[in-house]
Structure formats: C-alpha cells, structure tokens
Amino acid sequence: MALLEIKNLSRSFGGLQAVSDISFSLVEGMIKAVIGPNGAGKTTLFNLICGNIPLSAGTIRFQGQHIERLKSHQIAALGMSRTFQNIKIFPGMTALENVMVGCHTRSRAGFIAAMLRLPQTFREEREIRRRSLELLELVEIPQTADCEAASLSFGQQRAVELARALAAGPSLLLLDEPAAGLNIYETAELARLITKIKELGVTILLVEHDMSLVMDISDEIVVLDFGRKLAEDIPARIQQNRAVIQVYLGDDEDA
Amino acid sequence: MGISKRNIPVLLLIALVVIVQLITAGTDTSFYLTQLTMTAYYSLVIIGLCLLMGYAGQLSLGHAGFFAIGGYVSAALTTHNLIGLRHNQLIELLNKTGLLSMGQDIYGEKILTVIPWAACLAAILVTIIIAFAIGKPVLKLKGHYLAMATLGFGIIIFRFAMATEYFGEADGISGVPPFHLLPGLTVSGDFGARISNYYIAWGLVLLGMILSLNLVNSRVGRALRAIHGSEEAAAAMGINASRFKLYTFVISAVFAALAGVMLTHYNGGIGPSEASVMKSVRYVAIIAIGGMSSLWGALCMGVILNFMSLRGMFGSYDGAVFGAILVAMMLFAPDGILRLPLLKKLWRKNGPARN
Numbered sequence: 001m002a003l004l005e006i007k008n009l010s011r012s013f014g015g016l017q018a019v020s021d022i023s024f025s026l027v028e029g030m031i032k033a034v035i036g037p038n039g040a041g042k043t044t045l046f047n048l049i050c051g052n053i054p055l056s057a058g059t060i061r062f063q064g065q066h067i068e069r070l071k072s073h074q075i076a077a078l079g080m081s082r083t084f085q086n087i088k089i090f091p092g093m094t095a096l097e098n099v100m101v102g103c104h105t106r107s108r109a110g111f112i113a114a115m116l117r118l119p120q121t122f123r124e125e126r127e128i129r130r131r132s133l134e135l136l137e138l139v140e141i142p143q144t145a146d147c148e149a150a151s152l153s154f155g156q157q158r159a160v161e162l163a164r165a166l167a168a169g170p171s172l173l174l175l176d177e178p179a180a181g182l183n184i185y186e187t188a189e190l191a192r193l194i195t196k197i198k199e200l201g202v203t204i205l206l207v208e209h210d211m212s213l214v215m216d217i218s219d220e221i222v223v224l225d226f227g228r229k230l231a232e233d234i235p236a237r238i239q240q241n242r243a244v245i246q247v248y249l250g251d252d253e254d255a
Numbered sequence: 256m257g258i259s260k261r262n263i264p265v266l267l268l269i270a271l272v273v274i275v276q277l278i279t280a281g282t283d284t285s286f287y288l289t290q291l292t293m294t295a296y297y298s299l300v301i302i303g304l305c306l307l308m309g310y311a312g313q314l315s316l317g318h319a320g321f322f323a324i325g326g327y328v329s330a331a332l333t334t335h336n337l338i339g340l341r342h343n344q345l346i347e348l349l350n351k352t353g354l355l356s357m358g359q360d361i362y363g364e365k366i367l368t369v370i371p372w373a374a375c376l377a378a379i380l381v382t383i384i385i386a387f388a389i390g391k392p393v394l395k396l397k398g399h400y401l402a403m404a405t406l407g408f409g410i411i412i413f414r415f416a417m418a419t420e421y422f423g424e425a426d427g428i429s430g431v432p433p434f435h436l437l438p439g440l441t442v443s444g445d446f447g448a449r450i451s452n453y454y455i456a457w458g459l460v461l462l463g464m465i466l467s468l469n470l471v472n473s474r475v476g477r478a479l480r481a482i483h484g485s486e487e488a489a490a491a492m493g494i495n496a497s498r499f500k501l502y503t504f505v506i507s508a509v510f511a512a513l514a515g516v517m518l519t520h521y522n523g524g525i526g527p528s529e530a531s532v533m534k535s536v537r538y539v540a541i542i543a544i545g546g547m548s549s550l551w552g553a554l555c556m557g558v559i560l561n562f563m564s565l566r567g568m569f570g571s572y573d574g575a576v577f578g579a580i581l582v583a584m585m586l587f588a589p590d591g592i593l594r595l596p597l598l599k600k601l602w603r604k605n606g607p608a609r610n
C-alpha cells in the first residue's frame with residue numbers, strides 16, 4: 001500500500017490554476033523528488049500536502065487515512081514532518097531545544113503537569129533530551145547542542161531543521177528545497193545525510209532545484225510544469241524524457 | 256533535581272524577601288512593607304503576562320481588565336448585603352452550605368455576604384470564563400490587531416466598572432472584609448498583620464514564579480517559544496498553536512485576577528483606576544524593560560518600578576514615566592535592559608541566560 005496517495009489534486013488562486021489535477025503516490029521507503037521550473041506549483045503542492053492551505057479538489061491519503069480536511073498540526077501528529085525552504089529555525093532557542101520542540105507529538109505533558117513538574121513530566125523531559133541529543137549526533141552536529149540555533153552556519157541550521165523534523169519519528173519526511181543556499185560541499189554532505197535518513201526507514205518527498213542532488217538520491221521523480229504533471233519516472237528515464245528536457249533541463253539547467 | 260543551577264535564583268529570592276523584612280524590622284521602617292506587599296501582587300500580574308507576551312509572543316493591552324475582574328467580583332460578593340434575599344431559595348441553599356456569612360455593619364445592621372474564599376473562587380471562575388470567551392476569537396489576530404482588540408477589551412471593562420452601580424461606579428467598592436486564608440493567616444491591611452501579609456504576598460509571587468519557571472522549561476514552554484518564533488513551523492511540529500495560545504492567555508488572566516482578589520482584600524477596596532488602560536500599559540512597559548522573555552527580568556523591573564511608583568517617586572507624572580519607559584525601551588533596548596550589550600556579558604556569565 002502506498003504511504004501517501006494523491007489523487008486529482010487541484011488548487012486555484014483566483015483565476016490561476018496553481019496545481020491542476022495532479023496524481024501520484026509514494027511507496028514506503030523510497031525517495032521521491034518533485035521538480036519543475038519556477039512557478040510550476042511545487043511549493044503549492046507541498047503546502048497542500050501539509051495542510052497549510054486548503055485544496056480546491058482531489059484527495060490526499062496518508063497511511064490510508066484521508067487528510068485533506070485536517071489542519072497542519074493534526075497531519076504532523078499523524079507522522080508527517082517537514083522542513084522549510086527558507087529555514088524556519090526557532091530563534092532564541094539552542095540547537096538542542098529546537099530539536100526538543102520536534103519531540104512534541106511524542107510527549108504529553110500539558111500545562112498543569114508542566115507547571116507542577118510532576119515525576120512523569122520529569123522523566124519524559126529526560127527522555128526528550130536524550131533523544132534530541134542522539135538526533136543531533138545523527139545529523140553530525142552534536143557539538144552545536146548548546147549554541148543558539150540562529151548563530152549557526154546555514155548548513156548547520158539545515159541539519160538542526162532535519163533533526164527537528166526527525167524528532168517526531170515521522171514515517172514521511174517532506175523536504176522543501178533542502179539544498180537551497182548550500183555550496184557544493186554542503187550539498188554533497190546533505191545528500192549523504194538524506195540517504196542515511198532513508199536507510200532508517202523514513203520515506204522522503206522532496207522539492208528541489210539542484211538537479212545533481214535530485215538525480216543522485218531520488219528513486220523516482222515527478223516533473224511539474226504550469227501546475228500539471230508532465231512526467232513521472234526513475235531519474236535515468238527522466239533525463240531522457242524529451243518533454244522534460246524541453247521545458248526544464250534544456251533551457252533552465254541551473255534554475 | 257536537588258539544588259541545581261536552576262534553583263539558585265529562587266533560593267536567592269527567598270533569602271532576599273526574608274532579609275528585606277528583617278532590615279525593615281531592625282531599622283523601624285516596616286511601613287515599607289505595605290508598598291512591598293502591593294508591589295508583590297502587581298508582580299504576580301507581571302509574571303503571568305510575561306508568560307503570554309514574552310514566551311507565547313501574544314501582546315495583551317487588557318490585563319488590567321482581568322486584574323479588575325478578579326478584584327471587583329470578590330469585592331462585590333463580599334460586600335453586597337443579601338439579607339433582603341434571605342428567603343430566596345438559592346440564597347438559602349448557599350447559606351446552608353456555609354458559603355455565606357452573617358455579620359454586622361458599623362451601624363449594627365445585620366448583613367449577609369459571601370465568604371471571601373467562595374468569592375475568590377467565584378472571581379477566578381468568572382475570569383476563566385471571560386478569558387476563554389475573549390481569548391478564543393481575539394487570539395486569531397496577530398500583531399497590531401491583537402493589541403487593538405485587547406485594548407478594546409480593557410476599555411470595556413474599565414467603562415463597565417465606571418458605569419455599573421453594582422460595582423460602585425466611579426467610587427469603586429470599599430469596606431471589603433479581610434480574607435481569612437488559613438487559621439492565623441489573614442489578608443488584610445491591618446497594621447498588626449503587616450508582616451504576615453508581606454509573607455503571604457511574596458509567598459504567592461514565589462509560587463507563581465516557580466510554576467512559571469517550570470512551565471517555560473518544559474514541553475509546553477518550548478511549544479510557546481516555537482509559536483513565538485514561527486506559527487507555521489510550530490504547526491509542522493504538531494503543535495496546536497491556537498490551543499496553546501488560548502491556555503496561556505487564560506493562565507495569565509488567572510494570575511492577574513488572583514492578584515486583583517488579594518490586593519482588593521488587602522486594601523479593603525478597589526476602584527476603577529485598577530482597570531484603566533494606563534495600568535495595562537504599565538504592565539506591558541515593565542515586561543518590555545525586563546527583557547520580554549525573561550521572567551526574572553520582568554520580576555526585577557516590576558518590583559523596582561512598582562515600588563518607586565507606589566512610594567510616589569514619580570509624583571503626578573507617574574503615567575508619563577511608564578509611557579516614556581515604553582518609548583525609550585523600544586528605541587534603545589528592544590531586548591530589555593538586561594540584554595544591553597554591556598549587561599548581557601555579565602548576565603551570560605553569571606546568570607541564567609534564558610529563564
């Protein structure tokens with residue numbers, strides 16, 4: 001069964017059809033990339049899946065459950081995590097605390113329990129801390145734990161965001177242009193990291209402009225153009241696809 | 256837990272409270288305790304508002320309204336004579352359950368009023384209901400819009416107190432009886448009870464501080480700071496931002512209302528000025544000068560400025576001083592006095608950096 005199943009998804013803004021009749025699905029354990037020139041509807045598609053904006057038509061099923069009417073925090077609680085194109089790190093918090101926020105759905109302490117610092121809250125807190133430190137190690141920046149997250153380098157902030165997204169223990173991870181703003185070395189590091197995350201059993205959907213990264217790590221690619229699905233295939237065949245080359249790879253290699 | 260680094264400031268505060276009382280006793284200046292007690296109750300409002308503004312990032316220009324709701328409800332219930340309604344079934348029932356008490360006024364007339372404990376709980380309950388009802392729609396707003404909506408709420412409460420006969424109109428309510436908390440502990444402005452009232456007030460501040468510190472250093476506190484940083488990212492972490500904002504709003508309203516109840520029984524009355532917008536602005540100014548998301552900063556500044564104000568050091572320019580503070584803070588030190596570059600270094604080295 002597909003982990004994520006999108007059927008006839010559409011969204012229009014006024015007269016503009018940003019996403020139009022898109023269908024595809026994600027099998028558990030794969031990395032799927034969504035590519036397309038600027039304005040193709042990639043970000044809108046992402047926001048629709050996450051529940052950030054309501055859809056106009058179509059269905060989205062996650063783990064067999066319809067999620068198109070759920071709010072984004074409810075979808076996150078079901079096991080879908082995401083990162084943001086323009087990093088949304090929580091300022092004024094350390095890298096570790098940022099990752100600890102990611103553990104939100106795996107912990108329970110409410111206002112009363114937290115204010116009274118009940119024993120189970122105390123234990124839970126210790127577990128959150130332990131898990132978050134482990135995740136910082138996974139993304140290979142354990143040394144930044146106590147640094148203010150906003151003071152870290154761009155690449156490190158991406159890593160914090162990844163660790164934060166993983167903290168919830170998601171079954172699906174959505175990466176919104178993870179390589180944006182990274183240099184080639186950092187991008188290579190990122191590719192290795194994403195592969196490592198995949199090996200942990202996390203399914204990944206990513207939107208990306210960096211073609212080398214996409215071709216490197218993706219199992220399948222969906223190409224969008226003007227809000228429509230142009231092609232869906234394995235990377236090797238996408239590179240051969242005449243229509244894709246024409247609208248995208250051909251004219252706009254480094255978009 | 257033990258005596259971790261985190262508990263040191265709390266222990267210091269306890270020590271300071273005791274030392275100040277001993278000094279005033281030793282130097283025969285215990286009249287200061289009156290203002291210090293009042294300061295403590297205002298600090299309680301500030302601690303609660305700091306959770307809302309500094310941590311959850313939601314501005315409220317209406318918190319004097321919640322203080323007034325607490326004070327007025329408790330004052331009205333404990334002063335209005337219900338003797339004429341004695342035969343009403345509800346009143347009879349309340350009387351039987353011990354929630355009412357019979358007494359005499361200064362002319363020897365019998366008066367039947369609600370006991371302070373019940374009035375206090377009723378005041379808190381009313382506050383919770385109003386805070387939910389106001390917070391639910393208003394917290395959908397952001398920035399200026401939220402500020403204006405809460406300002407409007409504050410104005411409504413102020414004008415309502417001024418216009419309602421039941422609440423004494425412009426005169427407010429006086430003759431509010433002492434509040435017997437526990438055997439031997441009574442909230443009242445009686446000279447003999449000055450020292451015990453000082454400790455009651457500061458005990459509550461301490462309790463409020465400990466609860467708040469626990470809260471901000473927890474899953475909930477992190478969620479609040481995350482909402483402050485980016486509601487979109489917080490939602491992506493599974494945080495139900497509207498619920499967390501609403502609960503924080505209600506909790507901070509309860510802090511303010513409790514302070515209102517206590518101070519009203521301490522002063523023996525309450526007037527509409529407690530509900531005025533100027534009071535709300537003062538609370539906001541103090542939190543700004545304390546560094547917004549710093550409970551300790553807000554408490555320090557709250558104590559210093561409220562004490563100076565209550566001692567009349569700002570004279571007739573009291574309101575202007577707080578307005579000026581707000582302007583100056585926004586211009587020169589938007590992160591609070593304690594985060595000014597010079598002091599920041601000291602603070603980082605010696606103090607708790609983020610609570």
